[in-house]
Amino acid sequence: MNSPSPSSSLFKLLSPSVQQSSRNVLKLFGSPSCVDTTRIQIVLHEKKIPYDIVNLDTLSDSKASELMAQPFARASGPFIEEDGFILCESRAICRYVATKYADQGAKLIPDAYNIKRAALFEQAVFTEVFDFEPYASKAVHEKVTKRLKGITPDEAVFEASIAGLSSKLEAYEDLLSRQRYLAGDELTLADIYHIPGGAMLTNAGSDVMTRKGPNITRWWNEISSRPSWIAVQNGDAVQG
Amino acid sequence: MNSPSPSSSLFKLLSPSVQQSSRNVLKLFGSPSCVDTTRIQIVLHEKKIPYDIVNLDTLSDSKASELMAQPFARASGPFIEEDGFILCESRAICRYVATKYADQGAKLIPDAYNIKRAALFEQAVFTEVFDFEPYASKAVHEKVTKRLKGITPDEAVFEASIAGLSSKLEAYEDLLSRQRYLAGDELTLADIYHIPGGAMLTNAGSDVMTRKGPNITRWWNEISSRPSWIAVQNGDAVQG
Numbered sequence: 001m002n003s004p005s006p007s008s009s010l011f012k013l014l015s016p017s018v019q020q021s022s023r024n025v026l027k028l029f030g031s032p033s034c035v036d037t038t039r040i041q042i043v044l045h046e047k048k049i050p051y052d053i054v055n056l057d058t059l060s061d062s063k064a065s066e067l068m069a070q071p072f073a074r075a076s077g078p079f080i081e082e083d084g085f086i087l088c089e090s091r092a093i094c095r096y097v098a099t100k101y102a103d104q105g106a107k108l109i110p111d112a113y114n115i116k117r118a119a120l121f122e123q124a125v126f127t128e129v130f131d132f133e134p135y136a137s138k139a140v141h142e143k144v145t146k147r148l149k150g151i152t153p154d155e156a157v158f159e160a161s162i163a164g165l166s167s168k169l170e171a172y173e174d175l176l177s178r179q180r181y182l183a184g185d186e187l188t189l190a191d192i193y194h195i196p197g198g199a200m201l202t203n204a205g206s207d208v209m210t211r212k213g214p215n216i217t218r219w220w221n222e223i224s225s226r227p228s229w230i231a232v233q234n235g236d237a238v239q240g
Numbered sequence: 241m242n243s244p245s246p247s248s249s250l251f252k253l254l255s256p257s258v259q260q261s262s263r264n265v266l267k268l269f270g271s272p273s274c275v276d277t278t279r280i281q282i283v284l285h286e287k288k289i290p291y292d293i294v295n296l297d298t299l300s301d302s303k304a305s306e307l308m309a310q311p312f313a314r315a316s317g318p319f320i321e322e323d324g325f326i327l328c329e330s331r332a333i334c335r336y337v338a339t340k341y342a343d344q345g346a347k348l349i350p351d352a353y354n355i356k357r358a359a360l361f362e363q364a365v366f367t368e369v370f371d372f373e374p375y376a377s378k379a380v381h382e383k384v385t386k387r388l389k390g391i392t393p394d395e396a397v398f399e400a401s402i403a404g405l406s407s408k409l410e411a412y413e414d415l416l417s418r419q420r421y422l423a424g425d426e427l428t429l430a431d432i433y434h435i436p437g438g439a440m441l442t443n444a445g446s447d448v449m450t451r452k453g454p455n456i457t458r459w460w461n462e463i464s465s466r467p468s469w470i471a472v473q474n475g476d477a478v479q480g
Contacts, residue, residue, distance in 0.1 A: 072411050072415065087360070091366050093359075096358075096359035096362070100355050122331070123311065124312070126369075129366075129370075131312070
């Protein structure tokens, strides 16, 4: 989803306090208005990793060429660069950060030795990818992205996307009546991945994240009020 | 994708040699005509794990209820059950099998301690999910699934899906000119995940997997002729 952020305050992201230059700090190249970028930012805040965010529109030609030479690079980003290692694809980047800094901040990925718990985590990760993201991105594209471009949203497409998502979220309500988070009783990346798109749905005028029952509502209210997400929306730097 | 297999011989899967009952053997519940099921079968063959395949249409009511009570269960499956542990979602199942049996058969997942290699693997995994699967499944739905249901395919939808995929595969050709597989020089699940959908595209009459350049053609010909996939198509049991 290459969609604007639900909060205009996100555009404060390029404020000097965040963009202070440091040779060794992790760099996040992306569009501050894009959910793929904010998804990574949430994880960086959860793991308490200081970072510089660099707007893709401001790159030199040589830096843009270097990034685009990476495997599966997309012009819309996002990318990270850390100690010369460049990676793209937002969910892969989140996993890299959560794995590398496993013992710092919130855990977010189960220990690999716990094979069953890890399997339930993977199940939740791919459920977000197949049962949430396609519907959320289509709905947000209609109501938010099109509006920003001055295009009239297609209400029928929006409503069909929300209806499709609403149907998928019934399984979430059922599962979350039995456990606190999507992969068990611990917060993981599978929960985090829903935050930017879910917030955009609210911004698009939908209450789908809070009308499917008490358990998904409790879960959504909890994850969408995490300090990490509030910090990202406010454009705050990572607090050590 | 809940689509038929490219080979009618796949329907031999329920032959007695495969369905020999054993209390402790891994059970795969799925539709033998579904790419989500064959995706798992390829991995089971790669890892040399004997399994019983159980057609979802033949389940008792109590077994069907037990499976559908799992988190994020889909009526179309697939599921696995091993030592009382039930898991659904085909790519999560493949990872579970590849992780649990890491030292058996082809490796398929990089060692977790190699964080950069693992990150490039995740990047390739999510590229298949976002850049290959949506286009392939839409094209196959038009030309294969609809035909089997007696519905006239929409040629424009098919062609648009193939064109979209063709555009995405340019990055594959470029990457595969520099390395043997999608996540580096070792075969991984990211390659395997393409096999059922890619074969269905061929079955749908498209040559998109072999017309984007010499490197993707070399890669596709290699992975689609692996003994594991041939065994799955032939309905052969796992050879120890």
